[in-house]
Amino acid sequence: MKQTARLILCLFLFGIFWGCGDSGTSGARPEGTKLRSSADLKDKRIGVLLGSTHDTYAMKTYPRATILQYKSPSDILLAVKSGKVDAAIYTYETLLDIFRTDHDLAFLGKPLFYIQVGTGFNKNNNALRKKFNEFLHGIKENGVYADMVDRWITRGESRMPAINGKKTNGVLVVGTVSDKGLPFTIVKDGRMIGFDVELTERFAAYLGKELKMADMEFGSLIAAAATNKIDMITSTLMITEERKKQIAFSDVYCELGASAFALKKNIAQPGDAIGASGTTEASPSFLTKIADGFYNNIVHENRYHLILDGLKATVIISIFATIFGTLLGALVCSMRMSKILLLNLTARVYISILRGTPVLVLLMLIFYVVFASVSIDPIIVSIIAFGMNFAAYTAEIFRSGIQGVDKGQTEAGIAMGFTRVATFRHIVLPQMVRRILPVYKGEFISLVKMTSIVGYIAVQDLTKAGDIIRSRTFDAFFPLVMVAILYFLISWLLLQSLEYAERLTDPKYKRRKAARA
């Protein structure tokens, strides 16, 4: 057992070495195909953020290009760096900040177009929208707004000023995407900062409310506002006609450029003669890279806090969903084995529907439809959704376990004077548990891994934590491999407890133990 664990750990470490060594070497293009201007994108592969205005623009402007839609800015950057796309379109202001530290990338010409940005509200919440417009007008008048632009966007600072407001007027829930990137939103030292965040905090202070930031997938924001899950969206939300159908926008608080960018070496520079490629730097050693990766991804800005919080969320969801799913599964199983047609049919329908739909769809349905108008912790929603899914599988596992116990033993129990329930408890159950544990363990592990999708409903789990770090460091390999190792460790540890249970239910275990002693 220990040797296996060691071997697997070695494989993981090898993966990190390999990954670090590999990063940044791919994606170079031959001289003749270098990009000169944004017009060259017409037949190339272009990366965009899924559902963004860049997406719409690229579709319309470059009908012959291959448009690849990514779910987060960090994914787009990664795609450009690893050569999965030739170029990408993203917000000029954010790129400006990234290019301060990342010298591999560069703009491809001037911004393509400008987009107006506003905050979003539920259509029925006109009062809050008006309040925001008043507030915006106010800070533009008194110079606070100009100062914010100067600090965050022009100078690229990353310090939040302290904003102290009364918190006596209730709670303001604001949806945002924490990995938007600077200058708008990032996570630093375990808290969100940025232009958007400051704006929101100032608004909450203006209202005298306590601010609660809900970190969500970008694609979920509008649905969340439309169903009143959140009061307001502040996430550099571009104002489009389509979105106006779903939500109401505030006045414009910012105008953003949309720029195409690519690897610097793939962009033709003025005076870039054939054969005159720049001198290559000596690449640092593996160990230095790992040390750097570890520092940047984990130590810097206390990023391990994110990982620990994510770990906690993943473990909580896994354990409680397992408990809930097991209990519900037992109920469904008893219904499935009932002779009453209605109960039996209900259980069959439940099992086939739950097994036949992706758990992600179920998760979103429960969050946005079932609990649409109820304020509920998304962790609880996750536990319910995964528990329901788990129950459908365990119900059938339980059934096969019960049917696997020789019917004669039940008869013997009953003939001895046990009631049906007591026979089940003392005779069938202990044998069933032992029988199903191997399959149950497998189902449990897949549940743990399945929880990695809870980021969709604004739960910051382990995967999401990895994404956030990735959005700051633009290093794919270290956070992903680390998240993989952590998932493996969680499942391995939780599995140990189930294996212990398996040993306990082995009737001969006690005897063997006594014999050894």
Next chain:
Amino acid sequence: MIRVEHLSKKYGECTVLKDITVQINKGEVISIIGPSGTGKSTFLRCLNLLERPSGGAIYIDGADLLDKKTDVPGIRQRMNMVFQSFNLFSHLSVRENLTIGPIKLKGMNREEAEHKALEILKLVGLAEKALNFPDELSGGQKQRVAIARCLAMEPEIILFDEPTSALDPTMVSEVLSVIRRLAREGMTMAIVTHEMAFARDVSNRVFYMDEGYIYEEGTPEQIFDNPQREKTRIFINRVRSFNYRITSPDYDLYAMNGEIEAFCEKQILPRITRHNLLLLVEELLQLHSQIPSVFPLDLTISHSEKHGNLELTLENAGEEINPLDPDLAPDDLGLNIINHLAEKIDYRRVDGRNSVIASLRKD
């Protein structure tokens, strides 16, 4: 102690038990015998309500078992059952198999229950297996544990449902001797069994069941030595018979001989017996073929497994005539051969039929 009145059991259209009325008294050992599929096990399982009867009534010490208010689990504690397939609790050790009932049902403390379990295991000769698990025991040991498990509950009656049918022959006796011992100690028992010798010497009363009811009932002597009714007799003597109809004097001798040989083979008769039987049949038919009115002629050969007798009957509905009459025979040779092969041969005229009955001489 147990009174059964007009008990019946149907599975859909199929009637398994019809109108059984019996009484089992304290201290009695009842053996229930009969051919397979005649409802013996179903009857036993109805007694503790493992099967729910379709009609009739069962009273245990006066309590109506089918009354909803009756505490059936409570009654079952006093009326335990031993199954054909042992049905030991496979997740429990032998000792735990014995203690689970007393601890959980009778509230006995563990120490006392374990002490008692060991006493009972000594009784069935398995004390050294106390800590083993059922899958480590032989069939005979498992069944003895199952009996011990019943005894641990201190029942007033034990129902045995074919306790030795699933055992290999070498293990039957170890189980039977445990049951014999219980019988000697005065335990009330109802035993469905195929072990005739055992049923005979262990029981006070024997029920012969056939076609879903108790066809004949009596002491072992009555049932085994002097069964009153036809089916009981056939069952007890384990009689197997063979019928063949001969329609004309020009019958196909070889086809008939082939069938007789097949029958003999099935009964595992020695070659010499088979040879003698065929010779006897041929000579008797030779005598009959002298008389035209004997056709159609019915040949029956019966073999009693228990006594090893082979009986041969030839019947016809023709005019009254004795084919054994020496005056009818063309020569003495046939009759001489017949008298030599047959131990006993008789002619009888019954209900307007001539019948010749012969027993083959045993070697």
